[in-house]
Every structure is written in C-alpha cells, then in structure tokens.
Amino acid sequence: MDDSLQPDNSLRRIWMFVGVLVVVCVSAFLINRQFMTEDDHTKVAAGDCFENSGTAEKPRIKKRDCGDPKAEYKALKKIDGAVTSLACSDVEGTTGALTQISFDKASESFAVCYKSNRR
Template identity: 45%
Template sequence: MSHIPPQGGLNGSHTPEQIRRNRLVFLGLVLVVAGLVAFWALGPYDTKDQSSTLKAGDCFQNIGTDKEAKTKKLDCTDPHADYKVLKMNKGAVVDTLACSDVPGTTGSLTQSDPPNWFVVCFKKNDEKGKK
C-alpha cells in the first residue's frame, strides 16, 4: 500500500519557531524595501528646480548634474551661489543663438519642455562668498 503525504497545512519538517523566524525575516525585508522606496520618493534633499523663476541678476547653484541641471536660487553672496544670470530668454530654444549677443556669457541652461521653453544665459558669480 502506498502512502500519499497530506497536502497543505503544517509540515512536520518545520517547527513553529522556524515558521515564526521566517515570517519575521520576510517582514524585515518588506520594511527595508518600503523604507528604500520612501527614501527614494521623498528624499532628504531639495530637488525642486527653480530654473523657470530665474531672471537677470539672480544667482543660483546647480543641484542637478551637467546633463540635467536643476537650479536653486540663492543670494549672490551665498558661498554656494556659483552662477549669475545675465539673461532669461523665454520662448528661446537654441542656447547658442539666445546667448550669442549677451556679453560675458560663459554658459547656458536650456529647458525644452513644451510649452515652457527658455534659455538662461549665465556667468560665474563674482560675488560668491563676499559679504
């Protein structure tokens, strides 16, 4: 006569302590993943881009990357204010054309996200860290 093992339920090979431990390990992993997702979504850093609010005379820091710049507007004497806006050209698309007639321009920032197209022409901030 053959013996068919029971389906489902507790298996004699797992003790209640092992089951409890496995559940705690699983809960811990879920909490770690949830924490990482929350950290990524909320982050402890300011990621709000203020590029569209810049105007001539404003100073800013790039809190993004060179390829995806995000600006944080600062007082020009702030030690982190690396750049000074020379011209904000709303509606412009090509930075080389928009900034070619602005004396002193050393760089530009372009946003080509319709309908908010603009180019910011800037230079290094000479007032950085002066009070």
C-alpha cells in the same frame, strides 16, 4: 489527500498580485523621484544668482543671494521661447546657458544666459 490542508489558490493569486503591485508602485516612485526634486531653474531671472548642485547634463539649480559663497553663477538674461543655448550667443559676458525645452508648449521653453559669480 485532504483538501482542507491545501492552500487556497485564489488567495495565493491575490497575494501575488498585491506583491507585484507593491513592487511596481515602489519602482515607479523611485524612478519618478529624480524628476520631483526641488529645483529653482524656472524661477531664475536676470540678475539672480544660483548654484548648480547637479551636473552640466543634469543640473539642480538653487537660487542664492549673490553674496552667498555657494552662488556660483549670475543670470544675465532669460530668453523666453528659446530652445537652444545658442540664443545666448549674443548676450555679452555669457559663459554658459541653462535651457528648458517644452515639446508641448513652445511658450514654456527658455534659456537663461549666465556668467560666473566668482570674483
């Protein structure tokens, strides 16, 4: 058999590597994309209103003007350093809590105590 008609194995390996690399990069982007969404949960402070376009388990918080019909909730208090929603149990009028827990820096953990903004 003529060697000039055989495909170059090293070139084939390079293209296979590039193909696998592209698949891995695209997969990593799609998986990581869920964590890169715009979310205002770290910006919510006492007196702010917000909507949750996500779920209770995976909230997606968007700050809204309190008069906006989409503003479902009103923040009553933000407790820095809190690691559970129990921190809001003593805040009068609280019907729910958002929590962020940072395992690296306890100072970045907090709870936002909120109530319904519906009248």
